[in-house]
Amino acid sequence: MTNMNFEGRVVIVTGAGNGLGKSHAMEFARRGAKVVVNDLGGSGHGAGQSASVAQGVVEEIKAAGGEAIANTDSVEDGGRIVETALDAFGRIDVVVNNAGILRDAAFHKLGDADWDLIYRVHLKGSYAVTRAAWPHMREQGYGRVLMTSSGAGVYGNFGQANYSTAKLGLHGLAQTLAIEGRAKGIHVNTIAPIAASRLTETVMPPEMLKGLKPELVTPLAVLLCSEDCAATGQLFEVGGGWVTRLRWEQSRGATFDPVAGYSAEDLAARWDDVQSFEGSYHPTDLSNTLKIVGDNIGVEVALGPQ
Ligand SMILES: NC(=O)c1ccc[n+]([C@@H]2O[C@H](COP(=O)([O-])OP(=O)(O)OC[C@H]3O[C@@H](n4cnc5c(N)ncnc54)[C@H](O)[C@@H]3O)[C@@H](O)[C@H]2O)c1
Incomplete structure (x- = not known):
């Protein structure tokens, strides 16, 4: 079956201080990857920042015997996150674009600042990290990139015009990168997850949140970023123990x-x-x-x- 060992691989997980990103980072490290734990450490609405959020996950990984380094730049400065990987570990094999925030408002109340910030963190941020990693992946003839979309992008969701736009944009980006990356051994896929996190704790009832552990999303992220997985340009929904493909x-x-x-x-x-x-x-x-x-x-x- 597929080789799920990440020994010798360097993995960037953005927004890895909480929720899904933390779960992904812990699991990649457990499987032998050297992990860049990126997190700005701000609020769920994108306010403030704190270095201790990424550092805390690095310490958890190290305590479990893994290898990791913290990066506290915003994903908008993608080049600096990739530099952290190159400086610390000398290469970059996997980029998991996961960092995210919400600025929900019904469209008639949505302000330009809400529109711009969501675009910058989700779409521009995923572009910036991936764009900086891309030449290194091309040169080594190997890479895995994962975009984190949302059902809100695929289907639309009340109050999330800004978020839906950015999230489905990520799938568009992934589809073209899959085409451009194929000849260079770079695979690019998109997941639309559902999980309990600080982004969903206010919109989902507690009994639902209990069943939606981020750890139920991570196996798909790991599989799609593994060496033997041939999937590229594909879109998946995943959550609560269900994994499915959309077309x-x-x-x-x-x-x-x-x-x-x-x-x-x-x-x-x-x-x-x-x-x-x-x-x-x-x-x-x-x-x-x-x-x-x-x-x-x-x-x-x-x-x-x-
Ligand atoms: N939880 C869900 O049900 C769900 C559903 C669909 C999509 N998603 C997406 O999954 C991803 C992870 O979300 P989560 O639910 O785990 O939320 P979360 O808030 O627990 O984690 C997101 C992390 O991203 C970090 N972050 C925010 N802006 C950043 C920036 N500019 N630079 C670097 N880090 C930044 C935050 O500090 C936070 O630690 C997001 O992209 C989110 O939109 C989540």
């Missing part, structure tokens, strides 16, 4: 003569074909769309550089 579904749709064009009334007459998933496709890249559109306009449409 796109495309209806067969309706095609019209592209020269004659079509009216809204023509489309209404074919609306059932657009809506029905009977005989649907499950595309994993752009080729199905380009083939159907190309056939309809009588032109072979090619994909860009791979």
Whole structure:
């Protein structure tokens, strides 16, 4: 079965001072990885900072016989987090983008500051850490990157317009990085977890939180970041002991003569074909769309550089 040993591997886990990130960091270290425990140590809304949060997890890892170093930069300064890994351990193999905060508000009450901060921590932060690690992964011909999305991004959730946008953006980023990384041995996947943490303790009832240990999410993070795991560009939901994969579904749709064009009334007459998933496709890249559109306009449409 898959090799789950991380001996000799260097793993960055962002936001590893609490919740899911802490659980991931402890488990990677237990499996032999040298871990960079990154955490800014601020509040769940992104206020303040404290160095002791990351350091506390490093001490727990060391007490258990593992190897780890703390980094207290914001993920927005991704380059400094990767520098910590290189300075302390000389390489970087795995980036688990996990750091996160919430600034929930119904859209009509959402302020620019709430929008910008959520974008910066989740999307820009995951970009910044991954972008800094990427050349090193390319050069060594090996890397594993994990994005932490959310069901709120996949499905939408009241009061989380800013968060949903950033979270589904991470899956878009992961899908392109999976394509660009494939030839260099870099795999990039996305998880949408559910777990008890300070981010969910105010929105979920206590009996539900009890069953949602972060440790029930970590095995998927470990497996996806392990050497033998071939999965890349994939999206998973995970929580409470359930692990599942999501994919796109495309209806067969309706095609019209592209020269004659079509009216809204023509489309209404074919609306059932657009809506029905009977005989649907499950595309994993752009080729199905380009083939159907190309056939309809009588032109072979090619994909860009791979
Ligand atoms: N808990 C859930 O049910 C759930 C659901 C969907 C997605 N998520 C995502 O999982 C991730 C982990 O969340 P959690 O529930 O464990 O929350 P958590 O608050 O317990 O952990 C998040 C950690 O990120 C750190 N952090 C915040 N901003 C940072 C920054 N700029 N730089 C570095 N560290 C920073 C915090 O200090 C905190 O320790 C988040 O990205 C969250 O959006 C969680």
